[in-house]
Amino acid sequence: MYATASSTRLKAARRLTKRALRQRERAFLAEGPQAVSEALGSGTRMSGLFVTAPARVRHAELVARAADAGVDVQVVSGEVMSELAQTVTPQGLLAVCDFVDVPLSDVTDGRPRLVALMANVRDPGNAGTVLRAADAAGAGAVVFADASVDPYNGKCVRASAGSLFHLPVVVGARLAETAGALRDAGLRVVAADGRSGSTLDDPGTAARLAEPTAWLFGNEAWGLPPELLDLADESVAVPIYGRAESLNLATAAAVCLYASASAQRRARKN
Amino acid sequence: MYATASSTRLKAARRLTKRALRQRERAFLAEGPQAVSEALGSGTRMSGLFVTAPARVRHAELVARAADAGVDVQVVSGEVMSELAQTVTPQGLLAVCDFVDVPLSDVTDGRPRLVALMANVRDPGNAGTVLRAADAAGAGAVVFADASVDPYNGKCVRASAGSLFHLPVVVGARLAETAGALRDAGLRVVAADGRSGSTLDDPGTAARLAEPTAWLFGNEAWGLPPELLDLADESVAVPIYGRAESLNLATAAAVCLYASASAQRRARKN
Numbered sequence A, B: 001m002y003a004t005a006s007s008t009r010l011k012a013a014r015r016l017t018k019r020a021l022r023q024r025e026r027a028f029l030a031e032g033p034q035a036v037s038e039a040l041g042s043g044t045r046m047s048g049l050f051v052t053a054p055a056r057v058r059h060a061e062l063v064a065r066a067a068d069a070g071v072d073v074q075v076v077s078g079e080v081m082s083e084l085a086q087t088v089t090p091q092g093l094l095a096v097c098d099f100v101d102v103p104l105s106d107v108t109d110g111r112p113r114l115v116a117l118m119a120n121v122r123d124p125g126n127a128g129t130v131l132r133a134a135d136a137a138g139a140g141a142v143v144f145a146d147a148s149v150d151p152y153n154g155k156c157v158r159a160s161a162g163s164l165f166h167l168p169v170v171v172g173a174r175l176a177e178t179a180g181a182l183r184d185a186g187l188r189v190v191a192a193d194g195r196s197g198s199t200l201d202d203p204g205t206a207a208r209l210a211e212p213t214a215w216l217f218g219n220e221a222w223g224l225p226p227e228l229l230d231l232a233d234e235s236v237a238v239p240i241y242g243r244a245e246s247l248n249l250a251t252a253a254a255v256c257l258y259a260s261a262s263a264q265r266r267a268r269k270n
Helices: A007-015 A019-025 A033-042 A053-058 A060-068 A078-085 A104-109 A124-136 A154-160 A175-184 A205-209 A249-269 B007-015 B019-025 B033-042 B053-058 B060-068 B078-085 B104-109 B124-136 B154-160 B175-184 B205-209 B249-269
Strands: A027-031 A046-051 A073-075 A093-098 A114-119 A141-145 A169-173 A188-192 A213-217 A234-236 B027-031 B046-051 B073-075 B093-098 B114-119 B141-145 B169-173 B188-192 B213-217 B234-236
Touching: A007 A019, A007 A046, A007 A078, A007 A093, A019 A027, A027 A033, A027 A078, A027 A154, A033 A046, A033 A060, A033 A093, A046 A053, A046 A060, A046 A078, A053 A060, A060 A073, A060 A093, A078 A093, A104 A141, A104 A169, A104 A175, A114 A124, A114 A175, A114 A249, A124 A141, A124 A154, A124 A249, A124 B249, A141 A175, A169 A175, A175 A188, A175 A213, A188 A205, A188 A249, A205 A249, A213 A249, A249 B124, A249 B249, B007 B019, B007 B046, B007 B078, B007 B093, B019 B027, B027 B033, B027 B078, B027 B154, B033 B046, B033 B060, B033 B093, B046 B053, B046 B060, B046 B078, B053 B060, B060 B073, B060 B093, B078 B093, B104 B141, B104 B169, B104 B175, B114 B124, B114 B175, B114 B249, B124 B141, B124 B154, B124 B249, B141 B175, B169 B175, B175 B188, B175 B213, B188 B205, B188 B249, B205 B249, B213 B249
Parallel strands: A046 A073, A114 A141, A114 A213, A141 A169, A188 A213, A188 A234, B046 B073, B114 B141, B114 B213, B141 B169, B188 B213, B188 B234
Antiparallel strands: A027 A093, A046 A093, B027 B093, B046 B093
């Protein structure tokens, strides 16, 4: 039914495991049935789909959906799949998708009420988890700024659990310009900073978070240095009530984003 | 200054990379300066400390603190350290510690107001991150129930970022008995369940969460099956405002635990 993958196709796909080559082609690899399904559902251009023989049976409906949409479906061995997916437990389906990121102006034009802004977040698992949490909390966009990891990195795509295809993502932005543009679009830029004197639970914080907010999250090891904190309107800490020194980046981000989502909904009801 | 590690010591330590052998010895390996420092600070019995030559210089103060406390310090190569630490980037310090878990009755006797209860959480990184978030949110204990991962697994210890040494941890508990004992101690058992009709942001939820609460978190893939949900007094979902299907377990747990911590503090102030 489907042809065995040609070596030309495979060579082209293999190149997309490298960031520089992804950027040249403006294409990336999305692995697993969830990512493939979300990519198809979001109208992302898919130039090819690789499947293993077992996955072709297991996910027959999804594979047929792709073929019906005109996607070139090719069969590969489990070994080739592991290599392309860069994971030890690939799920047997991998799509070659066009980049989905949008210019920052698309985001600001939409006047979002909640944005997640990552600066120098380096771990792809963390970044993907923040993207997923931002999507869950109803954020209008996620921005990868300064030296943040590439959202098209396989681990980030996987950790985002489909969210990469759900909401506008901005890539390669400069934090200074982004903070300015978001502020001009009516958002308050709030830095998540464990050292801040003000916390999520302080009286008054919820009222401020009910306003349109862009949460700024820094590097997982060193956070936000003073020159980046200066770009925010204020900084707020997730309060530490026990003896932990800090939270990990993705869990702190989820708590902050949900604090805003809740505050905004409560304010709208009142 | 410190002797090179003896082969007997190394052999004994190597055994602790396996769960069954850890359980027999009731000892585990804690890697990295943070874990070693927290273990020393918490009064955990440490039967040995392995250091690489560079780490002995870099963490001279910490190594001296261990030696002063009577811990046998032995020098190992980077290669041996990698093998013991089971990570590609060990930080050069690894302690052999006695188990720190306590019986459930110690927890219930303390009448905690917030407990994290994991049932069949299988990924050590997730479990360690939940432990860290529970500590940060001021929880009084964390319980690893049913087929949950071993908290003494190296990845879990690392993800807990020292929190394993901060608050009472119960291991190997049966969920049915644990839920009953926590209820008898005055806690409401609340299951985190994405399919629940009630959410964290519903009016009324915050008031209930202001009461002493044990949050029950299920497996990362299949959540809580009906027979485990039945053990809870109620179930509550983290609301999904966007298009994500769900949150990952550790981020959902952090949002739930902080919702309780905030509600309890607000109620106390009023």
